[in-house]
Amino acid sequence: MSDWIGHECGIAAVRLLKPLDYYIEKYGTAMYAVNKLTLLMEKQHNRGQDGAGACAIKLDMPPGEPYIFRTRSADKNPIMAVRNRMVKAFADAREKNPEKMNDGEWVKNNVLFAGELLLGHLRYGTHGAQGESFCHPFLRQNNWMTRNLVVAGNFNLTNNNELFDMLVELGQHPRNxxxxxxxxxxxxxxxxxxxxxxxxxxxxxxxxRMEITDKIIQELDVIRILKKATRSFDGGYVMCGMIGHGDLFALRDPSGIRPGFYYHDDEIVLIASERPQIQTALNVPVESVKEIEPGHALVVKRTGEVVMKEVNKPLEKTPCSFERIYFSRGTDKDIYQERKNLGRSLVRRVMDTVDYDLENTVFSYIPNTAETAFRGLVEGVKDLVTERTKGQLLQDGGRMSAERIDELLSFQPRVEKLMTKDAKLRTFITADADRNDLVAQVYDTTYGIVKPNDTLVILDDSIVRGTTLRTSILRILDRLGMKKVVIVSSAPQIRYPDCYGIDMSKMKDFIAFEAAVELVRDTGREELLEDIFMSCLDDEEKPMIQAENQVKKLFEPFTADEISKKIAEILTPKGMKAEVEIIYQSIEGLHKACPNHKGDWYFTGNYPTPGGHRVANRSFINFMKKSDARAY
Structure with a gap:
């Protein structure tokens, strides 16, 4: 993605179902759980580099012995820092008592993090706050084992103010x-x-009292607790938690917005935000990794029993489509194919734009997350070439010369890698007065391939703000001297803020929104902005359950192509010689490519929860008030 936007967070959890001696004997290490947890975290490092944390709980420890251990880091490489701290506990023990490291009971009693339950988290901070204290897991401590609570999650809630008021009514005094x-x-x-x-x-x-504690451990109903605690939540979430006595849970929102997967056998339970990471960690087939159902909680009881039960009534399933377009790693077999389909679905529109003149068209992409969609686009173009060749051969009726046949059969679309991101320069850039000029040089390009009569087609997986296109990419491409450049987005136009985990909260930053506002003004419809503003203010006075997205009215007078044309006009740098055109994926193309992930609110404004509509309206209010505040 040429425009950087923040990932949602990532979660990982491990529950050992056998005594530690079992893993030492079978796998040759007392660090089996730590290795699996940190591997899951590293394989999901794309989901957050602002910080990381891990927590372990040991079962059945006697009073007076610690049984909950946590470490967090906001260092430059937080996952490695967390792993190193956990590993150090084992290394120190091995150095002092090497002969004891094959004794599972001794290891459990003497080595930090040698627990049966482990919970890890990767943080992306959507609110900009940084530091170790902001890293999950969070711990609510108590002297009673069954009241200790550890929580980590991938979530954003839209109704924090309402939840705050509820806590105050309960008699609490929340710190923020x-x-x-x-x-x-x-x-x-x-x-x-x-x-x-x-x-x-x-x-x-x-x-x-001691007998009562044992009864509480046996009878504590985690599902009932979660039902009561989350029935007022509005947002997208997968939340993982551990209770001090040994219950583990993972809870998913009723719309299935945020992803969550699990695997279990008689040895282990693994939970993660993405499916292939579990496959990699345990070398298991894809069909053995299951999805946590929307509105359900997966609970691993202290006894090792694994159950999944409904916590909140599931709504229409609308998983985040951005997971498929960009966020999740493409090693998932379904995501890989869906991204190829996103590229393939754009073939006809691209070919219409270049007038089917493949001899004078060069195809490329902006590295590197768009590569899979680009493969789909190119495969689709090649299929069209094959159809054209077949038609010409059939039409000729066998009278074509051998040279002409060779020419037809050897023709291939011109595919080149023209742009490369200079990672070292990105780290070199500082916040000084020359920063904008340096940002414009982050991408390098390959010279001498493009001809003056060429059209250059560049695929990007999404165009959010358009800042990098405007300040860098288009300026660099213009040096190649082609007659036209077509920027193709495998995602539709982003028109509305996200409030369920992605850092896209300010509507004024979106280039599609900017284009719509300019079209409103160009066509003399300025009163529409004020009408929407007043409707948004009126919406604030209603109960949240009645919220409606008033900002949809902004886009109703214009077609998607009109908005794309205005976007191209806005993003074209002053003095650029080549013509610029921008093509976006259609909503229909998105749903066809990703049929099971129809969460498209950032494109359509169709939020799955009332809080989403309220956030869109607040974002518009902030725009009209020229406020830079977040909408949630």
Missing amino acids: KADTVMVLEKMGHFLDEANDFLFRKYRKEGLS
């Missing part, structure tokens, strides 16, 4: 309105409530 605080304290409150209920129940029956 961050969604991580809301989640931890809502879950913690109902965890405490469940503990209190069971304590009172068995106290009336005359059990001792």
Whole structure:
């Protein structure tokens, strides 16, 4: 993606179902769980580089012995820092007592992080706050084992203000309105409530306090706690948690917006944000990795029992399509094919744009996440070439010369890698007065391939703000001297903010929104902006459940092609010699390529929750007020 946007976070969890001695004997290491957890984290490093953290819980530790261990890092390489700290605990023990490292009970009792439950997290900070204290997992501590709560997740909640008020009504005094605080304290409150209920129940029956603790461990109903805690949540989420006595859970939002997968056998349970990472970690086939169902929680009880039950009534399933276009790694077999299909679906429109003149058209892409979609585009173009060749051969009726046949059969589309990102220059750039000039040089290009009469087709997987195109890419390409450049986006026009985990909260930053506003003004419809503004203000006064996306009205007077034409006009640098055209994926093409991931609210404005509509309206209000504030 030429425009950088922030990933959602990533989660990883491991639950060992056998004694530690089992893994030492079978796999030759006491670090089996740590290795699997950190491998899952590293394989998902694309989901967040702002920080990382891990927490371990040991089962059945005697009173007075620590049983919860956590480490977090916001260093330059946070995953490695977290792993090194965990590994160091084992290395130190091995150095002092090498003969004891094959004794699972000794390792568990003497080595930090040698637990049966491990939870890891990769952080991308959508609110800009950085530092170790902002890294998951978060810990709510208590002297009672069954009240200790560890939580990490990939989520954004749209109704933090409402949740804050609920906590205040419960008598709490939250330290801020961050969604991580809301989640931890809502879950913690109902965890405490469940503990209190069971304590009172068995106290009336005359059990001792220690006996009651054992009863609570056996009977604590995690599903019931999650139902109570999350019924007011509005947003996209996969949340993982551990309770001090040994229950593990992973919870997914009712619309299935954020992804979550799991695997389990008689040895281990693994949970992760992406499917192929679990396949890699355990070398298991794709069909053995299951999806956590929307609105459900996967619970691994302290006993090792694995269940998945409904927590919130599932809504229409609308998984985030950006996972398929860009965020998730393309090693998933379905995602790989879907990205190729996104490219293939653009073939006819691209060919119409270049008048089917393949002799004078060069195809390329902006590295490197667009490569798979580009392969699909090129394969589709090659199929058209094959059809054309076949038609000419049939039409000739056998009278064509051998030379002409050779010419037809040997023809291939002109495919070149023309742009390369200079990663070293990116790290060299600083926030000084010359920064903009340096940013314009981040991409290098290959000279001497493009001819003056050529049209250059460049595929990008999405055009969000258009900043890099405007300040860098188009200027560099213009030096090649072609007559025309066509920028092709494998994603549709991004018109609305995301509020479920992706850092796209300010509508004014989107080039499609900017283009629509300019078209409104060009066509003398300025009153439309004020009408939408007033409608958004009115919407703020309604209960959230009644929220409607008022910003859709902005785009209704214009076709997608009209907006694309205006985008090309806005992004064309002053003095550029080559003609610029921009082609976007259609909504229909997106859904055909990714049939099972129809979460398209950033393109269509059709949010799966009322909070999404409210965020879109607030974002427009901020635009009209010239405020740079976030909309949630």
